[in-house]
Amino acid sequence: MLLFKSLNCSSSLLQSPVLSSRLFPSVVVRTPRTLSVRRIRTNRSISMASTDDSRLKRIASSIRVIPDFPKPEGVMFQDITTLLLDPQAFKDTIDLFVERYKGKGITVVAGIEARGFIFGPPIALAIGAKFVPMRKPKKLPGEVISEEYSLEYGTDKIEIHVDAVQPGDRALVIDDLVATGGTLSAAIRLLERVGAEVVESACVIELPELKEVRLGYRSEDVQSLVLVDVTPLSLGIETKGDVLTVLIPRNTPIPIKKEGIFTTCSDFQSTIPIRVYEGERARSEDNNLLGQFTLDGILLAPQGVPKINVCFNIDADGILNVTAEDTSTGEKRHMTLMNVDRLTNKEIERMMEEAERFKAEDEEHRKKVRARNKLESFAYALKNAVEERKVVKSMPHVYRESINCAVKLVIEWLKHKELLSEHVYERKLEELRNECLPHVAKMYQEYYVDLDDEDDVSARLDLLRIGYFNGKPKTEGDEYEMTD
Ligand SMILES: O=P(O)(O)OC[C@H]1O[C@H](OP(=O)(O)OP(=O)(O)O)[C@H](O)[C@@H]1O
Ligand SMILES: Nc1ncnc2[nH]cnc12
Structure with missing residues (x-):
């Protein structure tokens, strides 16, 4: 039995139950899931800017990603404050929405607290519509109606003044980001309750993997400028005790490169199988095996001494490269997992549901x-x-x-x-x-x-x-x- 322990990863030891006699100096494996780059939207609508619009590229690159905010639960927070620091990117964002919505008979731009208040008002001014804030509880002084909702990292409630919108108003909902769509759905429900027709919703950023669980409205009715693709499931290697040691958590925007240092778990161990999985379960066998290869020629030393650097690199096209290198001997192997034969959404949902059930x-x-x-x-x-x-x-x-x-x-x-x-x-x-x-x-x-x-x-x-x-x-x- 070969055992491995992690030196600077969150969990510790790696184990492979079988010592493979075959070597895979460079293996190409088909993996069942796509993972792709923060990419520019291929627009579904006739009037949204074309995909090669350089404004979209500037906007996309001005957004910063902060891991584990607001909670340390793997949320990759898309921070638009850096976009606001770039006046050109900010102006481009507003212009793109104005180009789409000018002359469409929109009478209300409804902004969702808080970041919808940054993008909504300039759009409203430019298209000649009124701006209506949809706020968190206890902020609006007049008579309100409210809707509760769940979002990517919790639950919340928003409210609208009942007299801010009249029946027959044509509304555009504005926010910075759509993740699960919980917030947007609540906003749409509020507007419909006060008699408005919601023409469309517009966000700067869309997390498409999360949007798939959205309820309450048609996803075609949401426009966004920047699509951020994320890893739909966590990716890692099998470690000692049949445990999946995650190198890239689920919902990580890509491209991404992550490394971890591992070591042997028995004295004078010369080979280590690297088994790559995706999933959320603790035991590796309960996850989806993507591929495996063996690193041999490891420094012959007591258990725990060799240092094996394992690197996961997902490129802009969603191709995952896994490299394992013994930092002492320089011995190195790698495997490429291609972006084909994706897992279906149903399969991903089933895996998530099982992870919850067996938590x-x-x-x-x-x-x-x-x-x-x-x-x-x-x-x-x-x-x-x-x-x-x-x-x-x-x-x-x-x-x-x-x-x-x-x-x-x-x-x-x-x-x-x-x-x-x-x-x-x-x-x-x-x-x-x-x-x-x-x-x-x-x-x-x-x-x-x-x-x-x-x-x-x-x-x-x-x-x-x-x-x-x-x-x-x-x-x-x-x-x-x-x-x-
Ligand atoms: O699609 P969802 O999963 O519903 O998440 C999207 C919402 O989450 C963020 O707001 P947040 O609740 O953090 O509000 P804040 O700007 O007031 O902090 C964001 O600005 C959206 O409104
Ligand atoms: N990942 C994320 N980044 C920024 N705002 C969010 N709202 C919900 N999920 C978010």
Whole structure:
């Protein structure tokens, strides 16, 4: 069994159940899903600017993406404040909408709080329509009606003054972005309740993958300037404990390049299979296998020492390139996953629905694997540390022997156990720490001066892994993998 652990990824160890004897120096695999670039809309309407309009390119490139905002749940926030910093891009945005809506008999431009208030008023002025703000609760002073809705990252409510729109008004809804469409649907419902005819909705940005779950109106009735394609499912590799370690989370705008450093999980392991999956489940087998290849020629070294850089690169055409490289030997393999045979929306929805249904069970599995890996990492780091040349010289035999003994017992214990509960591993880790750390501390104190030597990196690394950083023990709950 080949085991791998991640050094600077969020989760830790990688495992492949089968040692493949075949090598794939360069493999082309067909993948079932498209992933493409932040691209300029191919316009569905007759009057929207043509796709090669340089104004659209300027607008698209002026939008900034901030990961994990407003919540740390994988939302890739499309920030239009950078567009506003570029007066030309801002003007182009307004002009493009005005060109489309001028002379269309629009009498009301309704802007959605807050960012619809930035784009709506200049459009309203230019096309000679009134501007009506649709606001979050408790902001409008007059008589209001309201609609609740869900959006990409939560729930909310918007309101409109009942006397702002009259029956027969022809309305255009303006916002900066449509993601799930929850907000836009609520705005349309409000306008219809006060008797307006909603002619169209217009947004600067559209997240098409999210828009597919939109309800309540026809997606053809929404115009947007910039389409941001995102990864419909998370992408990652199988890691120890059959866990999917995600390198690119779902909903990440592309193109995108992400790297993670992994390592071996057994001593003198020379090959590592890289199995690439998409999906949201904890166990790799519950996700969709996109392809696999084997990296061989890995530095023959104790477990945890080799550093394997795994890089996922999705280009503008949605082609995913996966590269694995041993940073010591320079040995490298790659695989290209082509953008054909897409998963259907139904299949993606089914995978999302399953991820939701098994959320608790998956989290439980992740916790167990994380705890097990943490214990194993710690045990191997101790083992490597006491085998270090300088340590052998400086540490009294009796201390090394007692550490060795304790470590061996734990490694043996781990070999023969099914996955146990998180607490069992935590307890075992605590016991091992209590048993070994006093010796390690002694070794560290007597030995630390030498570690200022630049060339003594490996000893330093081992000390870092076993729980010491700049002379201080790591705090409880820290991972024992290196972050570099
Ligand atoms: O398509 P949806 O999933 O409904 O999301 C789109 C909405 O989310 C954002 O507003 P937000 O609720 O963040 O309001 P804010 O501008 O007041 O912060 C954005 O400006 C849209 O109004
Ligand atoms: N990803 C996103 N970026 C900016 N605004 C949003 N509103 C909903 N999803 C959003």
